Every structure is written in C-alpha cells, then in structure tokens.
Amino acid sequence: MNIGIVLAPYYKHIIDGLYEGATRYLSAKGIDFQYFEVAGALEIPLACQMLAKTEQFDGLIALGAVIRGETAHFDYVCAESARGLMEVSLQHNIPIGNGILTVENESQALARSSEDESMGKHNKGNEAAHAVVSLLELKKTLQR
Numbered sequence: 001m002n003i004g005i006v007l008a009p010y011y012k013h014i015i016d017g018l019y020e021g022a023t024r025y026l027s028a029k030g031i032d033f034q035y036f037e038v039a040g041a042l043e044i045p046l047a048c049q050m051l052a053k054t055e056q057f058d059g060l061i062a063l064g065a066v067i068r069g070e071t072a073h074f075d076y077v078c079a080e081s082a083r084g085l086m087e088v089s090l091q092h093n094i095p096i097g098n099g100i101l102t103v104e105n106e107s108q109a110l111a112r113s114s115e116d117e118s119m120g121k122h123n124k125g126n127e128a129a130h131a132v133v134s135l136l137e138l139k140k141t142l143q144r
C-alpha cells in the first residue's frame with residue numbers, strides 16, 4: 001500500500017503537526033508514503049489529480065490550513081479545495097483523506113494539529129490518514 005501526501009505549508013508550523021499526525025498513523029500500520037508540497041490549499045486538488053493519474057498511489061491525503069482573513073477569499077479557498085478533492089476522489093476512484101483545516105483563527109488550527117492529545121481536539125492529520133486507510137480496507141474487503 002502506497003499513500004501520497006499532498007501538503008500546503010501556508011502555515012508551516014501547523015502543517016508540520018498535521019503531517020506528524022498523519023505519518024505516525026501510517027507508520028504504525030506499516031504503510032509506505034511519499035509527500036509532495038504545493039503553495040496553498042487551492043493547489044492541492046490539482047496536485048491530487050496529477051498523482052491519481054500516475055496510478056502509483058492507493059490513496060491520497062491532503063494536508064493544509066485555511067485561516068479566515070479579512071475578505072471572502074477564505075470562503076472560496078475552503079469551498080473550492082474541498083469540492084476539488086471530492087471531485088478528484090470520485091472521478092479517479094481513489095480514496096482521499098481531507099486534512100485541510102478550515103478555521104477561524106490560529107488557536108483553532110493549533111488545537112487540531114497538535115501532537116499533544118491534551119489539547120482536546122483530535123489531530124486532523126491523523127483523522128485524514130485513518131479515513132484513507134479505512135476506505136482502502138473496505139476496498140480490499142469488496143475485492144475478495
């Protein structure tokens with residue numbers, strides 16, 4: 001099993017936490033992974049489509065953090081990155097875990113990308129990795 005991780009280090013310290021959460025989950029299950037960087041969350045869907053077309057990955061994980069600013073740009077970045085991921089996943093029949101945070105402020109982002117469980121919220125990178133693996137396990141069951 002080979003997982004492609006597409007990450008957008010717009011906020012590097014936050015993405016590092018998401019990446020740690022995702023890769024700890026994959027490593028604990030003995031699953032191989034490779035990562036690829038893009039500029040921001042809006043570029044993640046096309047990168048996922050590029051990887052899906054290689055047919056070298058069983059699943060993909062998208063890691064990003066979108067924090068609301070002063071304008072409506074937040075709404076478009078969140079909506080279009082999520083829509084793009086769903087479109088690629090369904091069109092290419094490839095499981096994609098959406099670990100793109102869409103939050104109001106940095107505090108909310110840190111709470112969802114921390115390695116310290118005492119921060120209260122789950123690590124969304126870990127959650128995205130679990131989501132992909134669970135879909136791949138379902139796929140394996142159906143192929144029996």
Ligand SMILES: Nc1c(NC[C@H](O)[C@H](O)[C@H](O)CO)[nH]c(=O)[nH]c1=O
Nearest residue numbers: 008010039040041042064065066067
């Ligand atoms: N504001 C955030 C962005 N904005 C950049 C876009 O994702 C994109 O790179 C740009 O519009 C050029 O196409 N990206 C994030 O990942 N997080 C943000 O908070």
Ligand SMILES: CC(=O)[C@@H](O)COP(=O)(O)O
Nearest residue numbers: 067068069070071073074
């Ligand atoms: C969420 C974003 O897109 C970020 O760039 C916010 O920028 P702005 O303050 O110009 O809305």
